[in-house]
Amino acid sequence: MLEAVANGLLTGAVYGLVALGLTLVYGVLHIINFAHGALLTLAMYAAWVAWSVFGLDPYVAILPLVPIFFALGYAVQRFVIGPASRGEDSNILLVTLGLSIVIENTMLAIFRSDTLSVQVPYAMEVIEAGPMLLSFPRVVGFGVAFVVAAVLFVILTMTDTGRAIRAVAREKQGARLVGIDVEHVYAMCFGIGLACLGAAACFLLPAYYVNPQVGSGFVLVAFTIVVLGGMGSFAGALLGGLLIGVVESLSGLLLGESLGQIGIFAIFIAVLLLRPQGLFGARA
Amino acid sequence: MKRDLAGIAAFALAVVALAVLLDSGVWLTFAMMALYGALLAQAWNLLGGYGGQFSFGHALFFGVGAYAQVIAQVTHGVNAWAALALAIAAAGGVGLFVGALAFRYGLKGSYFALVTLAFAEVFRIGALSVEFTGAGVGMMLPLKESIANLQFGSRRGFLLLIGGFVVVALLVTAWLRHSRFGARLQAVRDNEDAAMAVGVDPYRVKLAAIGLSGAFMGAAGAFYVQVFQYIDPGIAFGPHVSVEALVGAIVGGMGTLWGPLLGALALHALADVTRNLFGQLPGLNMVIYGVVLVLIVMFLPRGLTGAGQPLVRWWRRRRD
Numbered sequence: 001m002l003e004a005v006a007n008g009l010l011t012g013a014v015y016g017l018v019a020l021g022l023t024l025v026y027g028v029l030h031i032i033n034f035a036h037g038a039l040l041t042l043a044m045y046a047a048w049v050a051w052s053v054f055g056l057d058p059y060v061a062i063l064p065l066v067p068i069f070f071a072l073g074y075a076v077q078r079f080v081i082g083p084a085s086r087g088e089d090s091n092i093l094l095v096t097l098g099l100s101i102v103i104e105n106t107m108l109a110i111f112r113s114d115t116l117s118v119q120v121p122y123a124m125e126v127i128e129a130g131p132m133l134l135s136f137p138r139v140v141g142f143g144v145a146f147v148v149a150a151v152l153f154v155i156l157t158m159t160d161t162g163r164a165i166r167a168v169a170r171e172k173q174g175a176r177l178v179g180i181d182v183e184h185v186y187a188m189c190f191g192i193g194l195a196c197l198g199a200a201a202c203f204l205l206p207a208y209y210v211n212p213q214v215g216s217g218f219v220l221v222a223f224t225i226v227v228l229g230g231m232g233s234f235a236g237a238l239l240g241g242l243l244i245g246v247v248e249s250l251s252g253l254l255l256g257e258s259l260g261q262i263g264i265f266a267i268f269i270a271v272l273l274l275r276p277q278g279l280f281g282a283r284a
Numbered sequence: 285m286k287r288d289l290a291g292i293a294a295f296a297l298a299v300v301a302l303a304v305l306l307d308s309g310v311w312l313t314f315a316m317m318a319l320y321g322a323l324l325a326q327a328w329n330l331l332g333g334y335g336g337q338f339s340f341g342h343a344l345f346f347g348v349g350a351y352a353q354v355i356a357q358v359t360h361g362v363n364a365w366a367a368l369a370l371a372i373a374a375a376g377g378v379g380l381f382v383g384a385l386a387f388r389y390g391l392k393g394s395y396f397a398l399v400t401l402a403f404a405e406v407f408r409i410g411a412l413s414v415e416f417t418g419a420g421v422g423m424m425l426p427l428k429e430s431i432a433n434l435q436f437g438s439r440r441g442f443l444l445l446i447g448g449f450v451v452v453a454l455l456v457t458a459w460l461r462h463s464r465f466g467a468r469l470q471a472v473r474d475n476e477d478a479a480m481a482v483g484v485d486p487y488r489v490k491l492a493a494i495g496l497s498g499a500f501m502g503a504a505g506a507f508y509v510q511v512f513q514y515i516d517p518g519i520a521f522g523p524h525v526s527v528e529a530l531v532g533a534i535v536g537g538m539g540t541l542w543g544p545l546l547g548a549l550a551l552h553a554l555a556d557v558t559r560n561l562f563g564q565l566p567g568l569n570m571v572i573y574g575v576v577l578v579l580i581v582m583f584l585p586r587g588l589t590g591a592g593q594p595l596v597r598w599w600r601r602r603r604d
Binding site: 032089097107261 | 340398402406410515564567568576585
């Protein structure tokens with residue numbers, strides 16, 4: 001039981017890490033990025049290729065992957081999502097859905113549906129914590145989730161870009177009037193969101209595996225967390241992630257492996273119906 | 285209305301003519317699958333195009349229809365035609381249930397899309413985990429060819445069956461375009477507050493639309509089972525059907541009578557051509573659907589029918 005809770009917390013932190021990027025994009029652009037899960041899949045394949053082709057340890061691959069995914073996110077928002085949206089939310093929803101279909105199935109065509117994983121010496125290592133044995137890569141992922149959240153917090157509160165992002169999130173027209181390039185800020189935001197995914201992928205890979213569907217497994221979980229934690233709230237994303245991780249782990253323990261996921265979706269539907277502003281969200 | 289009905293009658297004749305005249309199995313199969321795609325797109329269009337509620341999980345109703353069709357026949361020995369009615373009713377009922385939950389709490393836009401997706405996912409995992417759906421193994425429909433069993437020896441019978449469904453969907457869509465109910469639904473789509481101000485109850489209107497849409501998806505699911513005689517949770521509730529329904533309607537033109545049919549035909553033709561060019565790569569079909577979806581939203585937001593409208597107008601002017 002205790003071990004299930006601890007493992008749930010470890011998994012939950014990773015969920016939170018994935019949800020951070022989603023919540024940032026939602027908080028500022030007020031769009032639901034449907035391609036988030038597919039982009040995570042893409043990032044995990046990128047980390048896998050870095051390991052299998054270039055021999056980079058996933059923890060080292062984070063150095064090239066984060067800037068690459070930042071640039072990718074910037075370009076996608078600036079040249080695909082932005083122009084396609086024409087100010088309509090439903091268009092954004094459809095374009096990101098289209099992107100996710102393209103990415104997932106391109107991965108399927110290239111890598112087939114085989115499940116791939118990396119072999120690194122520390123993948124199987126465990127850390128003894130009192131009576132529990134915790135997997136080393138998962139403990140690292142747990143720590144990194146909080147570091148990334150802290151870094152995001154610093155970027156948003158202390159840098160000029162962060163101030164511009166918050167200004168745009170609060171009042172788009174006003175920000176434009178005082179000379180902020182809103183399209184640039186949107187693209188920056190999307191880039192940062194994807195950079196989070198790049199980092200998340202590198203810390204996920206040693207503990208998990210990758211196949212074309214891996215992201216869609218995460219995406220509904222990430223949406224659940226974002227909705228649960230309140231759209232656009234970082235603390236909400238992390239806490240929501242931990243909560244969901246524990247729920248999944250416990251319902252898996254009590255109901256069996258396959259039904260564990262149903263617990264998550266039940267929470268998701270219930271939260272959407274009863275409290276769409278989230279547990280920590282203020283807006284009604 | 286008259287022009288719509290004349291067009292539908294012409295279409296029905298064309299389907300019958302195709303079923304009688306087509307000799308090659310390849311073309312019969314193509315026509316059948318294109319019309320099956322059209323039915324999916326038409327069902328989505330009723331709710332998404334005319335009601336403005338974008339569902340990302342329409343496979344939910346498809347899967348319910350498919351499983352109802354096979355479970356009624358195999359487990360309970362119900363006649364295939366009666367099972368078809370059950371399947372349609374079950375899918376419509378699930379539509380009403382999801383709609384009652386989602387619309388009661390005022391879910392709109394992205395939230396509605398997400399909740400439909402989540403429901404489809406819950407049903408997929410549920411179908412994988414319980415006994416009466418055959419879990420991950422799926423369910424087979426034994427081969428018993430006869431019209432009473434809704435199993436036709438050739439594709440001709442199935443082409444007529446799906447053509448019939450498509451004609452009914454066209455008639456319902458034409459009715460939406462010219463009835464009070466349709467006007468209310470479109471008013472809710474365009475401006476819910478304004479519609480409420482003139483006395484329309486958005487909840488009831490949207491609920492009726494999702495029930496209707498679900499029923500047609502259920503018919504498509506039942507048809508799928510009768511043709512392929514097999515269903516499993518991934519086929520039934522996975523993303524493929526949801527995407528096909530949505531992309532077909534959007535490519536053809538949301539909220540139009542002929543759009544979904546046109547969109548589905550175009551997509552199936554495109555998918556066939558690329559299959560001939562590149563061979564059978566896994567996922568290739570879906571890549572095309574995704575690319576087409578992005579391009580259409582970027583460049584032709586009103587779909588193929590929207591793009592063709594200036595042409596039609598020009599032709600009418602010339603004729604007059």
